[in-house]
Amino acid sequence: MTYIPISPTERDAMLKTVGVKSLDDLFDAIPKKHRFPELNLPPALTEMEAAAHLGEMASSNENVREHLVSFLGAGAYHHYVPSVVDHMLRRGEFYTAYTPYQPEISQGTLQAIFEYQSLMATLTGMELSNASHYDGATATAEAVNLAYAQFRGKRKKIVMSPTVHPQYREVIRTYSQGMGLEEAGDEPTSSELSPEALTPLIDESTMLVVVQYPDFFGRIHDYTKLIEDAHARGALVCIVANPTALLMLKTPGEMGADIVVGEAQPFGIPLWYGGPYLGFFTTKKSYVHKMAGRLIGETVDSRGQRAYVLTLTAREQHIKRERATSNICTNQGLLALAAAVYMSTLGKQGLQEVANLCYQKAHYAASELSKLDGFGLCYPDPFFHEFVLCTPKPASEVNQYLLDNGIIGGYDLGKDYPALQNHLLVAVTEMNSKNEIDTLVEILQEMSHE
Amino acid sequence: MNNAASATLSAKIVEPTIFELSSPGRRGVKMPASDVPTTALPPNHLLRSDLPLPELAEVDVVRHYMKLSKFNYSVDDGFYPLGSCTMKYNPKINEDTCRLPGFLFTHPLQPIETVQGNLALMFEMQEWLKEISGFEGVTLQPAAGAHGEFTGVLMMAAYHKSRGDLKRTKMLIPDAAHGTNPASVGMLGFTVITIPSDSRGNVDLEKLKAACDDTVVGMMLTNPNTLGMFDENIEKVVNMVKDCGGLMYGDGANLNALLGIVRPGDLGFDVMHFNLHKTFSVPHGGGGPGSGPVGVSQRLVDFLPSPLVGIVEEGDDETAPLYDFVTPKNSIGRMKAFHGHFGGGLVRAYTYIAMHGPDGLKDISQYAVLNANYLQARLRDTYKIPYDRICMHEFVMEGQFEGSDIRALDIAKRLMDYNFHPPTNYFPLIVHEALMIEPTETENKDTLDRFADALIKIAEEAKSQPELLHDAPHITPFGRMDEVKAARELVLCCWLPENYDASQ
Numbered sequence: 001m002t003y004i005p006i007s008p009t010e011r012d013a014m015l016k017t018v019g020v021k022s023l024d025d026l027f028d029a030i031p032k033k034h035r036f037p038e039l040n041l042p043p044a045l046t047e048m049e050a051a052a053h054l055g056e057m058a059s060s061n062e063n064v065r066e067h068l069v070s071f072l073g074a075g076a077y078h079h080y081v082p083s084v085v086d087h088m089l090r091r092g093e094f095y096t097a098y099t100p101y102q103p104e105i106s107q108g109t110l111q112a113i114f115e116y117q118s119l120m121a122t123l124t125g126m127e128l129s130n131a132s133h134y135d136g137a138t139a140t141a142e143a144v145n146l147a148y149a150q151f152r153g154k155r156k157k158i159v160m161s162p163t164v165h166p167q168y169r170e171v172i173r174t175y176s177q178g179m180g181l182e183e184a185g186d187e188p189t190s191s192e193l194s195p196e197a198l199t200p201l202i203d204e205s206t207m208l209v210v211v212q213y214p215d216f217f218g219r220i221h222d223y224t225k226l227i228e229d230a231h232a233r234g235a236l237v238c239i240v241a242n243p244t245a246l247l248m249l250k251t252p253g254e255m256g257a258d259i260v261v262g263e264a265q266p267f268g269i270p271l272w273y274g275g276p277y278l279g280f281f282t283t284k285k286s287y288v289h290k291m292a293g294r295l296i297g298e299t300v301d302s303r304g305q306r307a308y309v310l311t312l313t314a315r316e317q318h319i320k321r322e323r324a325t326s327n328i329c330t331n332q333g334l335l336a337l338a339a340a341v342y343m344s345t346l347g348k349q350g351l352q353e354v355a356n357l358c359y360q361k362a363h364y365a366a367s368e369l370s371k372l373d374g375f376g377l378c379y380p381d382p383f384f385h386e387f388v389l390c391t392p393k394p395a396s397e398v399n400q401y402l403l404d405n406g407i408i409g410g411y412d413l414g415k416d417y418p419a420l421q422n423h424l425l426v427a428v429t430e431m432n433s434k435n436e437i438d439t440l441v442e443i444l445q446e447m448s449h450e
Numbered sequence: 451m452n453n454a455a456s457a458t459l460s461a462k463i464v465e466p467t468i469f470e471l472s473s474p475g476r477r478g479v480k481m482p483a484s485d486v487p488t489t490a491l492p493p494n495h496l497l498r499s500d501l502p503l504p505e506l507a508e509v510d511v512v513r514h515y516m517k518l519s520k521f522n523y524s525v526d527d528g529f530y531p532l533g534s535c536t537m538k539y540n541p542k543i544n545e546d547t548c549r550l551p552g553f554l555f556t557h558p559l560q561p562i563e564t565v566q567g568n569l570a571l572m573f574e575m576q577e578w579l580k581e582i583s584g585f586e587g588v589t590l591q592p593a594a595g596a597h598g599e600f601t602g603v604l605m606m607a608a609y610h611k612s613r614g615d616l617k618r619t620k621m622l623i624p625d626a627a628h629g630t631n632p633a634s635v636g637m638l639g640f641t642v643i644t645i646p647s648d649s650r651g652n653v654d655l656e657k658l659k660a661a662c663d664d665t666v667v668g669m670m671l672t673n674p675n676t677l678g679m680f681d682e683n684i685e686k687v688v689n690m691v692k693d694c695g696g697l698m699y700g701d702g703a704n705l706n707a708l709l710g711i712v713r714p715g716d717l718g719f720d721v722m723h724f725n726l727h728k729t730f731s732v733p734h735g736g737g738g739p740g741s742g743p744v745g746v747s748q749r750l751v752d753f754l755p756s757p758l759v760g761i762v763e764e765g766d767d768e769t770a771p772l773y774d775f776v777t778p779k780n781s782i783g784r785m786k787a788f789h790g791h792f793g794g795g796l797v798r799a800y801t802y803i804a805m806h807g808p809d810g811l812k813d814i815s816q817y818a819v820l821n822a823n824y825l826q827a828r829l830r831d832t833y834k835i836p837y838d839r840i841c842m843h844e845f846v847m848e849g850q851f852e853g854s855d856i857r858a859l860d861i862a863k864r865l866m867d868y869n870f871h872p873p874t875n876y877f878p879l880i881v882h883e884a885l886m887i888e889p890t891e892t893e894n895k896d897t898l899d900r901f902a903d904a905l906i907k908i909a910e911e912a913k914s915q916p917e918l919l920h921d922a923p924h925i926t927p928f929g930r931m932d933e934v935k936a937a938r939e940l941v942l943c944c945w946l947p948e949n950y951d952a953s954q
């Protein structure tokens with residue numbers, strides 16, 4: 001009876017109105033031999049006990065705020081979240097509402113997501129944004145769905161850079177297994193090549209080219225030429241972008257991208273052991289009818305007031321059923337709100353400060369680390385807040401040494417790229433102090449002298 | 451002149467957008483100065499020329515979003531009987547447990563020995579969901595119900611493919627199904643065969659029999675179905691599908707009726723998605739994030755998405771077991787990055803299940819079903835209930851009256867004037883002017899009575915003052931929307947006011 005507000009007397013009165021004698025009598029339609037199974041679950045905890053139990057589980061982790069210094073990114077980033085963000089997320093009016101099907105009593109959610117759409121379109125330099133997807137990986141897979149629908153299944157090839165996040169590439173492969181797609185470009189051996197190396201792979205059967213910006217190794221490429229080449233063959237281009245980097249770097253829109261997607265977790269969403277996060281999806285107006293996901297549009301109400309509604313719903317599963325581009329139903333509404341509040345609270349200048357701190361600290365770290373004997377930057381390309389450090393020993397051993405000293409060093413690229421065993425992907429954000437960076441350098445120096 | 455500006459000029463602005471509130475040079479939260487030597491920025495051709503984002507003070511932001519929040523109706527405000535969505539009360543303790551620093555500040559790629567608490571929680575959650583549903587394996591990875599459905603259909607396809615049974619391309623789906631079912635099937639290029647319901651709201655057995663052959667992938671069945679009816683022939687339905695070599699998919703959207711009542715695995719289902727945001731009190735968040743774990747029978751365990759959480763070293767009295775990620779033998783692959791909606795989904799649902807235990811879970815379903823039947827009994831004389839028998843956690847009635855032009859939409863909108871969120875309307879498609887009502891177990895008798903009274907009063911108003919319904923709602927901050935204008939003009943973004951010309 002934990003959250004059930006009905007007294008035994010009320011229950012009996014209600015049963016009488018229904019016309020049955022007991023609660024169990026409501027379940028006669030259920031096959032008798034399977035009715036009322038004994039569930040082998042632990043006995044119920046009170047709130048006080050549950051709080052203590054969950055507290056113990058949480059504190060048996062070593063977290064990156066209290067216990068460990070972390071230089072781990074690889075698709076999830078530790079950033080400062082202004083206090084305001086969680087205060088707004090904790091408004092019951094926001095978090096206990098559902099999808100705004102009834103716009104007269106849902107303008108809060110609707111306007112907030114309209115603003116989120118506007119902020120993301122501005123950030124990426126694109127014409128429009130949808131109301132979000134589950135995460136960066138599934139948003140990228142939805143870009144494949146869009147391209148497939150755009151060419152009505154007549155073009156079946158995707159050209160994908162091997163420096164798109166390995167898990168995103170896996171998700172695309174899972175999603176597309178019913179489409180009979182041909183894939184090209186995704187060879188780990190070509191991970192060191194320039195983006196233009198993809199050009200010869202693009203042909204008249206190519207529906208989509210997928211690249212990442214900065215790429216999984218942190219490198220900044222200008223994709224303008226690649227996009228021109230792809231467009232010349234009629235293919236669309238999707239750029240998977242890091243939103244923090246976009247605060248400083250040339251926009252994918254300016255490069256001519258057709259679709260810009262990515263993971264907006266860095267914008268006000270905690271690491272939370274991997275989710276829930278926030279996939280953003282922005283594109284050009286010409287593709288809006290093939291785009292999956294919820295979409296908020298501006299209108300007026302019967303009283304002449306400006307207002308917002310879910311629009312172009314005819315694209316979606318509940319109308320189109322098996323002919324829909326995607327089966328997607330929900331968005332990440334509350335986390336889109338988090339991103340909107342994050343961007344508003346820091347504002348133009350605060351966001352520029354975040355981007356600059358990430359850039360400066362990452363470059364300081366890179367410069368100090370590459371002075372160490374046996375260490376060096378693996379690639380000469382410009383980078384933003386993540387870079388690949390070549391290590392004298394396998395990155396897995398370097399990481400273990402660092403962990404013994406309370407530091408998570410970075411992501412071992414050898415896990416996904418067998419040829420890159422001595423490659424450590426290091427991320428630095430505004431959360432890393434100079435002191436932490438200097439300690440990292442010192443400990444690696446110790447290690448190389450052992 | 452662009453569309454956005456014209457709409458803005460002609461309409462009254464109740465609350466400006468965050469862009470309109472911006473004033474150049476205003477500051478919100480500042481970041482610390484850099485503590486490292488300065489490095490030159492990348493060359494100019496790699497930099498963006500402008501960052502036209504809003505500039506506000508913190509107080510501006512707070513007042514703006516506070517004002518917006520007050521335009522919303524939510525479960526914390528009142529009764530929200532949105533059928534099929536299970537809008538139950540979301541316990542406040544969940545909001546605290548999911549924000550414990552050990553959960554908030556762990557990175558998904560941290561070494562596993564530093565996150566054993568997270569992995570233990572995930573492992574237990576897998577075990578608990580298996581026990582609740584009667585399945586042999588559970589993946590926690592899917593992000594939402596529709597995502598879980600897609601996962602399930604991929605596993606069904608992989609199962610048949612692994613047996614070299616390639617002619618199976620037909621998915622059987624009842625006419626009462628959620629739209630996500632056929633859409634998930636469409637994503638794999640399968641054909642949907644629609645199976646009608648009979649006069650008692652059950653699957654039409656004759657029609658099902660006719661459709662069952664060796665080209666059937668399986669059947670996707672919501673049970674209780676979207677009419678709120680538990681299929682009285684469920685065992686026959688399952689056997690028919692299995693006899694022709696198909697797999698049974700259960701849509702877990704309506705699991706709130708079945709906790710401790712019956713386990714879908716025991717009924718012979720092969721796969722089912724859970725909606726942690728419906729059944730297990732994860733808040734709906736204005737449309738997400740949800741969480742959609744999937745349970746499977748023995749036949750499908752090897753096809754589960756990777757990775758799952760497993761025990762790699764058994765523990766004993768003194769040491770805890772060592773948990774790690776494991777990959778099933780014939781896994782369909784990865785459904786999303788990282789490990790599912792851990793913090794905002796799994797931790798809240800874990801807290802909720804831990805606080806209920808086996809008896810508490812049964813209470814949930816018994817009272818959810820009692821509340822629905824009580825409302826149905828109170829409304830039976832006023833509204834037509836086309837499938838009228840003991841319902842499960844929800845029921846569907848017609849929102850229309852003979853000789854009246856009042857429609858379900860009018861009734862829904864008028865309910866807002868009585869301070870209720872309307873039921874789901876126009877779904878399921880097989881009921882004319884459907885109003886689908888799911889009260890959940892967390893409403894008291896007084897609320898249910900007030901709601902029934904309001905609906906009875908509205909039925910009178912429909913006769914005596916129909917314009918009251920046609921023009922409703924009246925007391926909400928906004929009136930009915932011009933949805934045609936929204937779709938025709940497609941204003942999907944706003945910009946800083948000074949950028950309107952530049953953006954065109």
